[in-house]
Amino acid sequence: MKVTRRDLLFWGAGAAAGLIVTPVPWKILDDTSIWSQNWPWIPQAARGPVEVKQSACTLCPQGCGLRVRMAAGWPVGVAGVSSHPVSRGALCPLAFGAHQLNWHPLRLKSVLHRGTASSWPNAQAALAKAQKEGPVVIIDGYPGRAASSVMEAFAEKKRGEYRVVFSPETKSLLPYESWSKVPASALGYDLENAHTIVSFGAPLLDGWGTPGRFTRLWAERAADRTDPELRLIQVEATLSRTASRAWQWIPIRDGSEAALAAGLARVLLENQLVQTRGPLPALSLADAAGQTGLTEDAIRDLARTMIAQRPVVAVANRENPAVAALNVVLGAVGTAGGIVRKTKTARPYSSAETALPSARAVVIDASVPWDYVPQTDAEVFRFAAWDGGGSKADWLLPAPGFLEELKDVPTPPASATESYAIAPSLTKSLHETHGAAQFLASIDSALPTHEQIIHARCQNLFRLREGNLYAQEITPLAKIESAQKLEDQLSKGAVWMGTPSKSGMIRCERKEWPAFTAAIPAETWSESWATPVLPPLAPKLYQESSLREPPTRRTA
Amino acid sequence: MSARYGMVIDLDRCTGCGSCMVACASENNVAPLARATARTGLTPMLVRKASNGMTGAARREVFIPIACMHCEEETPCVKVCPQQAVEVDKGTGIVMQMPQRCLGCRYCMTACPYHARYFNWWDPVWPAGMEKSLNPGVAVRMRGVVEKCNLCHARLHAAKEKAAGAGRREIDLADYVPACVEACPTGAIHFGNLADRSDPVSQEARSPEAFRFLTRLGTEPKVYYKSKEAWVRELAESASGSGARTGKATLEIRSEEVTHG
Amino acid sequence: MRRGVLVFALGVAVALAGGWIVFPRVLYVQKQQPVDFRHKTHAEKSGVTECGDCHALREDGTFAGIQAMDKCAGCHSERIGESPAEETLVNHYIKPGRETPWLVYARQPANVWFSHAIHVKRARLDCRECHGAHGESDREKVYELNRISGYSRDIWGHSMSRLRRAPGDGMKMADCEACHRRHGVEVGCLGCHE
Secondary structure (H helix, E strand, O other): OOOOHHHHHHHHHHHHHHHHOOOHHHHHHHHHHHHHHOOOOOOOOOOOOEEEEEEEOOOOOOOOEEEEEEEOOEEEEEEEOOOOOOOOOOOOOOHHHHHHHHHOOOEOOOOEEOOEEOOHHHHHHHHHHHHHHOOEEEEEOOOOOHHHHHHHHHHHHOOOOEEEOOOHHHHHHHHHHHHHOOOHHHEEEOHHHOOEEEEEEOOOOOOOOOHHHHHHHHHHHOOOOOOOOOEEEEEOOOOOHHHHHOOEEEOOOOOOHHHHHHHHHHHHHHOOOOOOOOOOOOOOHHHHHHHHOOOHHHHHHHHHHHHHOOOEEEEEOOOOHHHHHHHHHHOOEOOOOOEEEOOOOOOOOEEOOOOOOOOOEEEEOOOOOOOOOOOOOOEEEEEEOEOOOOOOOOEEEEOOOOOOOOEEEOOOOEOOOOEEEEEOOOOOOOOOOOOHHHHHHHHOOOOOOHHHHHHHHHHHHHHHOOOEEEOOOEEEHHHOOOHHHHHHHHHOOOEEEOOOOOOOOOOOOOOOOOOOOOOOOOOOOOOOOOOOOOOOOOHHHHOOOOOOOOOOOOOO | OOOOEEEEEEHHHOOOOOHHHHHHHHHOOOOOOOOOOOOOOOOOOEEEEEEOOOOHHHOOEEEEEEOOOOOOOOOHHHHHOOOOOEEEOOOOOOEEEOHHHOOOOOHHHHHOOOOOOEEOOOOOOOOOOHHHHOOOOOOOOOOOOEEOOOOOHHHHHHHHHHHHHOOOOOOOHHHOOOHHHHHOOOOOEEEEEOOOOOOHHHHHHOOOOEEOOOHHHOOOOOEEEEOOOHHHHHHHHOOEOOHHHHOOOEEOOOHHHOOOO | OHHHHHHHHHHHHHHHHHHHHHHHHHHEEEEOOOOOOOHHHHHHHOOOOOHHHOOOEOOOOOEOOOOOHHHHHHHHOOOOOOOHHHHHHHHHHHOOOOOOOOOOOOOOOOOEOOOHHHHHHHOOOOOHHHHOOHHHOOOOOOEEEEOOOOOEHHHHOOOOOOOOOOOOOOOOHHHHHHHHHHHOOOOOHHHHEO
């Protein structure tokens, strides 16, 4: 039988007609639509039980409480803890994307020795050798932790020194340390009891201290600008975020904060508006006016406004002795609503930003900001979870990332009350990482580990029987049954907070008005994030919107 | 009873920190977009800036968080969508965008008076391994579709599920808190049921300090703002532009809003 | 002309045969469950009678789905009986602490949100209404993976024509909608989508 073209056409028409009454076209259409709605290359979230755990943020020393949503064992979102006495439910904008940091492309995954891949045993051998040959200097950016104690002990044993890179808040307290011999780490700003705050460029609403502490206080007592219970006066060259939300903004010339402080002190002292007596600043009111760009009357007005609603305290953005001296004039040192002493136990630290002693090796902890460059010829061991780029370190050692390691959270700098928390590790390490303390303890087995120190600290705290433990509810520490119970609670995200410090005398011995120092521009979150990299979602703030200035590229 | 979820944003308490923007992107699985700019970015919650148009010490600025306003009447995006990919939900009043149904024509983006809609210009890509940090309650959108604030519907789902698990019919509003509301460090964003006259947020929305943007369009947005300062309230009917030029209170212009020159 | 009709009919016949018999076999890949689990055996030997005894709701209302390994390990920490499935379960999964990679018949796409709590606890639907008599089955049926969509055949339903289906056969959006319409429950798009 011969198959003709006509047969083929008939057959084809029949097949087509038949196909319509089969599932073939309809099913393929349907399946294709399902496939195309969920392209296989679009990532999907992991399936698994969702649970909420509590920890604390350890990316900077401000000790914010974290509520972490976990799915299938990984963090999928962070939020603040509203009952947290330190951070009061708030976080900085960057923390909301911090749970993605561990997978950041700049994450350090393995040991690097002068740019080439090496290993942990090599690094260990190198430091073990170095510590036999000479002193070891250790640099910490977050003093007071259990890990800091390990580093301090190691440096002491190895005839080296333990140095600290201070936070801007601690730096602003350093002048009081040199005048009163009370360590800056024992001092704090009692903002909760102040009624007027004069900020000399301190970004109070934008990355100063624990974010929730002042922003909450401001929202409750200062945001209503018509007649605020707490007057916030912002002295700053530009209309910053804090300035635009302040009760008053005093625009002055950039860097003339010290001159204004001197001018204000002169008005207060000369007109006997305050009870204190002290050395008069060398600067005349006319010169202060000239330098700041304000009129003499404006400075006089500001001086009177400052003391109209007391207690008043001045806050500097960095180390600014003139602003500190103004506080002494205002009688704000050692009084409620001013500079208070929160603890008797703290000790002074030496700054890492002054000349380092000669050493065989320098170990830099992961908490040290990436823009700190040690001035030394020694072999540098730098710990970091993320690569900040342009490192001069001989050894780059991967440290645990966000929520990967058990840490403790001592009192944040500048806070007025002591606190203690534990940040339990919530996720497993993505890479083989070690913290500096852990590494040092592995070299000298006589040193206690930071876990042992945390345990001992919990026992000491338990014996103190002071303050309250903030968990689901607030329990006085005296009512906690055992040290173990306390440690268990802390490990689940509870926070201990001491009783607010009673104001006590802090005697500031000064013979003369401090020498003039130019103020350093304030740093805000986008510029001074403690870790070298920003969370992957942070560009929403400066790239996809014009809310913030892009961070200046760090080149160490 | 059907609810009408809405927000009252206290502009006097907004410090413009941007926590809401980051928390929103994290909650809703918005990918980090390396190449995105203000024109091509994806910010379902966006904090904008406005000033009183003055210079020197008299200058005042205010930050205005803008997400979808969930227009109740004549909802512009619903009216123009050829795909029925967006609807006003009867039970909640939420303007719901269904990215899977969207064909990407972007009529809705042009129609939206608040510029609150965003287009996925790129496939969502995360650095290797970071997909483990995705919120399991929200499906990741593909390239070529429009998205916007759905009032954290994943959290509404979770609240509904919790209520059903506990044998309750109605959700507990304490279980349904959108990410921006939760993130705000000053508590400036208040979220509640506007249909319930006893709800503090609904009362706040009716206070003399409260206002809404562009009410002249008659779309009845369900996001209210409030301020004690009169110049801030004057922003309600103003268009964006350069405040320095007009000397009047104006919203700062964004690059995608420049249509000439 | 007769010949033309015949050839046409032949075309129809080939298409019908291909579409109804060959196509389903090509479209679906048959897969075996990792462990030869038996619902009936569990019902008979361990006295488990309710679906919810194993497929439970968590405290927050979310559905635990197929039990995590620790639930199985509660009884099967050591081998019970001599079946080869027991051997696989204990030696491959329970002892090394690995989750069993069950093939989930009812797995929905990522953009679907479904709450068991709402349907089972509030609407009091019987498990059978969606899952059919799966719980009474003797052996787990063969899992048929759709090559195009990547989901189980159970979503479309076993019947290719979707006509005259047994209860619980098919879990497409149309099935959800039909049931919602029957019960007069209206939810918006995002009521069921993520």
